[in-house]
Amino acid sequence: MIRLYNSLTRTNEELKPINGDLVKMYSCGPTVYMHPHIGNMRAYIFMDTLRRVIKYNGYRVLGCMNITDVGHLTDDADDGEDKMEKSAKRENKSPYEIAKYYTDIFLDNLKMLNIDIPEHITKATEYVPQMIEFIKKLEEKGYTYIIDDGVYFDVSKFKDYGKLSNKNMDEIGVARVEENSQKKHPFDFALWKFVPENHIMKWDSPWGVGCPGWHIECSAMGYDVLGDHFDIHTGGIDHLPIHHENEIAQSNCALGHRVVEIWMHNEFVLVDGGKMGKSLGNCYTLEQLKEKGFDPLAFKLFCLNTNYGKTINFTFDGLKASQSTLENLKKIVAEHKNGSNTIDPDKLKKYKENFLNAVNDNLNTPLALGVLFSMLRSEPKSKQIYDLAIDFDRVFGLKLDEEIKSESQSIPDEIKDLAGKRWQAKQDKDWALADKLRAEVTQKGYQILDTKDGYTIKQL
Ligand code: AMP
Ligand code: ZN
Numbered sequence: 001m002i003r004l005y006n007s008l009t010r011t012n013e014e015l016k017p018i019n020g021d022l023v024k025m026y027s028c029g030p031t032v033y034m035h036p037h038i039g040n041m042r043a044y045i046f047m048d049t050l051r052r053v054i055k056y057n058g059y060r061v062l063g064c065m066n067i068t069d070v071g072h073l074t075d076d077a078d079d080g081e082d083k084m085e086k087s088a089k090r091e092n093k094s095p096y097e098i099a100k101y102y103t104d105i106f107l108d109n110l111k112m113l114n115i116d117i118p119e120h121i122t123k124a125t126e127y128v129p130q131m132i133e134f135i136k137k138l139e140e141k142g143y144t145y146i147i148d149d150g151v152y153f154d155v156s157k158f159k160d161y162g163k164l165s166n167k168n169m170d171e172i173g174v175a176r177v178e179e180n181s182q183k184k185h186p187f188d189f190a191l192w193k194f195v196p197e198n199h200i201m202k203w204d205s206p207w208g209v210g211c212p213g214w215h216i217e218c219s220a221m222g223y224d225v226l227g228d229h230f231d232i233h234t235g236g237i238d239h240l241p242i243h244h245e246n247e248i249a250q251s252n253c254a255l256g257h258r259v260v261e262i263w264m265h266n267e268f269v270l271v272d273g274g275k276m277g278k279s280l281g282n283c284y285t286l287e288q289l290k291e292k293g294f295d296p297l298a299f300k301l302f303c304l305n306t307n308y309g310k311t312i313n314f315t316f317d318g319l320k321a322s323q324s325t326l327e328n329l330k331k332i333v334a335e336h337k338n339g340s341n342t343i344d345p346d347k348l349k350k351y352k353e354n355f356l357n358a359v360n361d362n363l364n365t366p367l368a369l370g371v372l373f374s375m376l377r378s379e380p381k382s383k384q385i386y387d388l389a390i391d392f393d394r395v396f397g398l399k400l401d402e403e404i405k406s407e408s409q410s411i412p413d414e415i416k417d418l419a420g421k422r423w424q425a426k427q428d429k430d431w432a433l434a435d436k437l438r439a440e441v442t443q444k445g446y447q448i449l450d451t452k453d454g455y456t457i458k459q460l
Contacts, residue, residue: 002057002360004050004232005309007240007263008164008248012362015054015262017231023054024062024230026222026260027118028239031068032102033087036109037283038299038314039269039276043236045300046266046308046363048115050234052395053359055116063118064225066218067106069099070124070211071201085200095200099125109286112296114397122221124212128203131212134220135191135205137254144191147182151192151207155185158249162187164263165241189246191216215246222259223251233260237267266308273313289319291449291456297398298323304365304396326398332376333389333400339381348388351375359395368395411457415446419457422448 002015017023027047030036051061071084084095091098103123110117124131135151138144143157155161155169162169167187190213195202202209212220222230235244244263251259268275271282286296302322306312351371358367372392379385393400422437438448447458 002053003362004262004264005362006261007265013262015231017059018229018261021058022060022062023232024226025051025054025064025118025232025234026218026226026230027063027065027233028218028235028243029065029067029121030102030106031083032099032106033071033083034102035283035285035287036102036106037276037285038289039283040236041109041113041286041299042269042303042308042312043234043266044110044115045113045303046264047118047234048113048397049304049308049359049363049365049395050232050264051116051118052397053363056356056359056395061119062226064120064122064222065118066221067099067103067121067123068214068217069096069103070128070214070217071095071199082199082201088200096125099123109296112286112290113300114297114399116397120225122225124217124221125201127217127221127224128212130224131216131220132192132203132205134216134223134250134254135212138191138250141253143253145184146207148194149182150190150194150210150213152183152188153191153246153249153253155187155189155249158253160252161249162245164245164248167241167245189213189215189242191250215243216250218243219247219250219254222247223255228255229257229259230261232262232264234264234266237265240265267311269303270311270313272315284314291451292316292454293456294319294323295326298326301326301329301369301396301398304369304398307366308363329373329376329398330400330403333386336376336379336381336386336389337383339383339385341380341382343379343382343384347379348384351388352391355392355395365396368392372396411446411459415441415444415457418444419446419448419455423455 003012004015005011006013015023030040047065051063054061069084071082084098088095088098093101135144138153139151143154144151145154146152161167169187192205192207192210192212194208194210199211201211203211222233233244248260270276271284274280276283286299289299290296298319299322302314302319303312305322355368355371358364358371361367372389375385376389390401418437418441422434422441425434425437441448441457442460445460447460449456449458
């Protein structure tokens with residue numbers, strides 16, 4: 001029995017799949033206008049663990065994740081600039097090029113983290129007709145109204161509005177940027193936004209040329225791919241108060257009943273105890289971690305060490321500890337591979353049971369890792385333990401059967417030494433010596449790459 005924390009009911013609930021052994025699940029995907037950072041990737045590590053736990057229990061999963069490649073306004077409240085077009089201007093590209101560029105990077109990041117990819121990855125730009133149909137359903141049922149800048153959802157018509165985030169509906173004047181004065185209620189939100197002539201991404205609609213609101217995307221794609229009733233919906237905690245509240249309103253009103261059973265949210269990644277922010281220069285990316293010699297799976301392990309529902313504080317010291325834990329883990333697993341001891345079947349059963357209880361208790365991965373560690377450490381070397389560890393790795397997805405991919409580990413000391421001397425020469429402004437040492441490293445089959453705050457070494 002899998003128990004999951006449902007943000008909607010604020011309790012742990014048993015997962016009872018609507019369709020027999022098939023679990024249908026929707027995950028809010030990224031807006032592809034900038035490089036995903038490690039905070040974003042935690043949301044997909046959480047999705048990955050959830051998919052893996054469900055499969056580990058013998059169910060099948062039908063997953064859908066959107067890629068928001070339609071330009072949206074820079075804040076949740078339908079105001080500000082269009083993120084995609086802003087990025088396009090900055091990088092001198094078209095919004096379509098921007099979307100393609102960052103989608104590829106995102107998909108590559110999923111691979112680096114060995115994430116179990118959802119069966120359907122849906123791009124918003126390919127689902128605009130379905131979104132228009134969805135808005136039409138809402139319009140026919142009387143949930144919409146039109147003002148100068150678009151078609152809006154009337155939250156006062158949905159009695160459950162605010163339930164997910166415990167919003168007080170009388171709370172007028174809530175600080176949600178400059179209020180659109182024509183809106184009937186501050187929480188009303190855009191389903192379709194009219195855009196100016198010079199807007200690049202725009203579509204025809206029964207209401208006029210424009211682009212879909214952000215929230216409608218997920219409701220329409222979820223309905224198209226998963227149908228009108230599905231088991232789980234995931235996303236980061238920041239999406240709970242507005243995006244998911246609005247998704248519930250749209251979907252339940254258009255389809256006439258509750259659409260999603262369990263709403264789940266991952267908590268945020270902080271960096272050095274504070275918020276991640278572009279201006280703070282701490283929106284680290286997986287590629288940057290790799291450049292510094294870390295295995296992206298060490299970051300995954302770092303995340304798995306804390307429950308997805310708790311805030312996690314990222315530090316490089318913490319990541320270093322995870323990298324060495326991962327290295328040790330792989331080493332002990334490999335040692336068990338050729339072990340010849342026989343383990344008491346009851347003991348093996350107990351480990352499996354403890355592991356299953358942990359992951360089925362709202363994805364308690366820290367406890368499940370504890371079961372794995374104590375088993376590997378306390379049992380004599382045995383192929384049976386190896387097999388069970390690899391079985392547990394169906395949930396972690398840490399590639400425990402593979403050699404560690406730490407760049408730093410595979411670089412010989414002699415090369416590291418030469419690179420260190422070259423770095424010193426550079427600090428001393430002895431360019432001739434620095435060049436000589438770099439050439440020596442290259443000759444031995446390695447390359448020194450300078451980074452913002454140091455250097456890395458790569459095998460040629
Ligand atoms: P976005 O592209 O902004 O929609 O973000 C993609 C996903 O990352 C969403 O599920 C967000 O909730 C999540 N997210 C954004 N920032 C963080 C963070 N610092 N920690 C954890 N998750 C985050
Ligand atoms: Zn969404």
